[in-house]
Amino acid sequence: MKLILLSSNNEIIKIYLDEGKKIGFIPTASELDENRWYMERDKAKLLEMGYILEDIEITKESIEEIKRKIENVDALFIAGGNAYYLLQQLKKKNIIEIIKKFVQQDKLYIGTSAGAVITSPNIEVIEDMDNKDMAPELKSFEALDIIDFYVLPHYKSKEKYTVKADFIEKKYPNLKFEKISDEQAIIVTGRSTYTVVETK
Secondary structure (H helix, E strand, O other): EEEEEOOOOOHHHHHOOOOOOEEEEOOOOHOOOOOOOOEEEEHHHHHOOOOOOEEEOOOOOOOOHHHHHOOOEEEEEEEEOOHHHHHHHHHHHOOOHHHHHHHHHOOOEEOOOOOOOOOOOOOHHOOOOOOOOOOOOOOOOOOOOOOOOEEEEEOOHHHHHHHHHHHHHHOOOOOOOEOOOOOOEEEOOOOOOEEEOOOO
């Protein structure tokens, strides 16, 4: 198992994935935003780092096309946006198990912000940080469940997220949270095995 969980894209990826490798880029989480600058920034950065990108449009493409693309990339990059909407669209296309199989094959999963959040067991815990109303068709908040802890991104990088992360952690005292800034990454090698590293 190899995961890099981030608040935003960072060059730390180059340590774990050689230049020239093909990345499946999933921008779905930001689809409802009028200005998707943060997604475009991540995409541009990956290209600048020398990776080949394969766009995977979960909402628009057939499950057969999505599966074919995922099977033919070296890594997946799930970009940020609304975690509830992202999970809704993945479930509507029955992509959850395909992604989990990809991870089980020891291929690299890179999740930034919402893409990191959905690797947890359940995303209902982030309702104070994200807008559930953007995913009216989402019937269950059970997520990828690849890791046994919960990621709270943008900690100490954006004040509103810092306040909300601290609130969520106090609200659920029996759950394990990792609050990461935009200058940190979680390197995951097992369901409960990971290291938080500085990226700058």
